[in-house]
Amino acid sequence: MFKAMDLKPLPRPEHPDPYTVLDRRFVYDSPWIRIREDRFRHRRGAEGRYAVCGFRRTACGVLALDDQDRVVLVGQWRYPLELYSWELPEGGGDTSESPYEAMRRELAEEAGLSAQIWEPLCFFHPSNSSTEEEAFLFLATGLAPLEGHHPEDDEELLLHREPFADCLRRVLSGEITDSLTVMALLALQARRSGVPAELDAALAERFFQRPSEHPSAGRARWESLT
Structure with missing residues (x-):
């Protein structure tokens, strides 16, 4: 919270x-x-x-901003929706890695980038009526290119950098609809607008911990079945 x-x-x-x-x-x-x-x-x-x-896996995403205030976007076909989607670099973290470790890997694999500064930005439950999924969103700055990055065999990705203000307009127009992307953009806009809020300290620690170090109540319910 x-x-x-x-x-x-x-x-x-x-x-x-x-x-x-x-x-x-x-x-x-x-x-x-x-x-x-x-x-x-x-x-x-x-x-x-x-x-x-x-x-x-743990849902993770990163709002990577360059020095011109442009957002790094990844374009890909989303199979369940039958739609092409522009969104943040995202991925599912293994149980053996923290959200931070997962997103460092995903930013490198999907965008060929590293970042000097990583900050917890937002935590939320994407669909709490049917799943216990948790989402961890970062803000990353101080971007630098990496050599030799390659998408997975089942991924065809396009990369694009879009001004932050234009990304907000695309959220409000319904062009950008991915939930992690929408939440990250609106969270950063709230921060920039002066909303005096921050992540709870214990929750912020979870961004840098592995799932086994902070089992959620929803995930714990599976233990009796496995």
């Missing part, structure tokens, strides 16, 4: 979880995602089933 000097925590019920889980079962498993179905009873009496999608 975000923290500011004059902000109190938002209110929450004394007992916020209304569900009693009756059983859980695996439906699908792969190196990237896993799906389970939970059978539950709600404290108001309803019973039902809840399908949950779990991501084995």
